Amino acid sequence: MDVEVAVVGAGPAGIAAAIMTAEAGRRTVVVDAASLPGGQIWRHRSRGDLPRDARRWLVRLERCGAVILSDATVIDATTAAGAPPTLLLSRHGDAIKIEAQSVIIATGAQERFLPFPGWTTPGVFGLGGMQALVKSGALVGGLRIVLAGSGPLLLPVAALLAARGAHLSVVAEQASPGRMARFVAGLWRHPARLTQAAALRTRFLGTAYRWGTWVERVRPAAAGLSVVLTDGRTRREIACDLAGVGFGLVPATELARLLGCQIQGDRVVVDAGQRTSVPRVFAAGEPTGIAGADAALASGTAAGAAAAGVAAPRSGRRAGRDAAFAAQLAETFALREELRALPEPDTIVCRCEDVRHREFQRGTCARETKLRTRAGMGACQGRICGPMREFLFGAGVEPPRAPLFPTAVAALCSPDAGQSSTRGAP
C-alpha cells in the first residue's frame, strides 16, 4: 500500500491529524489496533455513548476520505535516508506493508503499573483497564470496587463505575493531601479542567476520595478480594469484588524509538510542527507528553498540517499552557518513595515470565536483567514491567525490537514481510 500519509493510532491526536491531511487532499491511511476509532478516551460500542464533540470528530474522520485500517498492529517500521518510511502491519493474520511519504505517530499512552503483594490476583485490574472493560460492555452493577493509585484518571473511572451502579468502597490517591490541595487551589487558572473535575466528583459524592492513601497488599478472599490500604500510619482492610489500580500514564513511544526518533525523559522530542528528529516522521498527542485529549487534538492538527504542508488552523490553545499543566500534573502526582518498598521478595514484577522482585538488582541495566531473568521477554515485550523496573531499580529502557507485538510466524514469512527488515525477531 502506497500512501502519502500514514497515521498510527486513531485516538484524538491521530483523528485530528488524519482529518487535516485527508482534507488537504493527501492520500491518508489510519492504522489502529481497535475495531472502532476513538482511542482509549473515546472508546465506545455505539456513537451514542460518546460526548457530542467526540461524535463530531468521528463523523469528520469518516467523511474526510482517509482509509481506516482497524484491527491492525504495527509490528515493524524502517526509515532510510532519502527513502520513504515503511510500516509493516499485522492484520487478521496477514502482513501489510505501507510505504508513506510521512508517518504521524499518534500511539497514545498506556497505564503505569506498580507491583505490590497480590497485584497479579485475578480481579485486580488497571484503573484504565477497568474503565476500558466497562466501556467494552462489562457489567459492574452491585459489585464492590476499590479504586486506587494516582492521577486525574481516578475521577472519570470512579464517575463511570458509580453511574453503572457499582458500590465504590473508596477512591485512594497516593499523592499527599498537601500536594493535592495545592493542585486544586491552582486549578482556577484552568477553568475548563476545574469544572470538569468538579462535575466528575459530584457523581461519586457518596464515596470517600482519600488523598495520601495507597494499596499495600491484595489477598484473594472467600468472596472476592481483600484490599489493604494504608496512609503510612494506619491500615484498613476492605472486602470487595474488584480492584482497579493504576499509577498514571506513560507515553507509548515504542514505534518512535524503533524509528530512531530522539527521546527526552519518556517523551518524543518534537518541534512546533510536531516534527521528530527523523525526517518525515511526526508525533502528536501523548507520546510527546501526557496532556489530555484537547491538547492531543491540537497537536494532531498541527502535525497533520505540517505533514500536508498547509497552514495550521488557529487552535485557540496555547501550547505553553498545556505544557504548564502537564508539569503541574507531574509534580502533584509524583510517585511517593513508600511505593518502592511495597514489593516483597516473592512479589512478581514481570508477569509474563513470573520474574520476582528478589531476582532483580538495583542499577543493573535493562538488557543484562533481561538476559539473566527473561524479564521483559514475554508476550507484552516489557510494556508492563519496563516502566515499573525503571521506577524500582532505575533499570533504563531497553531499545524496542521488531516485532513490536507477538506476531504469527506465518505473517512474518509472507512475501510482503520479506521485503522489510524484521530486525531482531526473537
Added chain:
Amino acid sequence: MIPEVEIVLDGAPVRVPADATLAAALLSVGRMALRRSVDGEPRGALCGMGICFACRVTVDGRTHRRACLEPVRSGMRVTTGD
C-alpha cells in the same frame, strides 16, 4: 434488559452480555481467572486494551486470542487456563 448470547466456556454453556468484548463479558459473569502463569498461578485481564496479554484464551481453536480485543459471538467456544 441487556441482550445476552450463549457461549461455550470450558465446555459448559454460559449466557453473557452480547454487546461486549470477551474479557468484559467474562468479568460480567464473575469469571476473573483466565489463564495460568509460567509458575502456574491464576491470572486475569489487567490493561483491558491489548497491551499486557494477560487475558489470552483459546477461541474456536485459535490460541492466544486477547479476550479484551475479541468481540463476543453467539456460540463461540472459549477455553481458559492455558
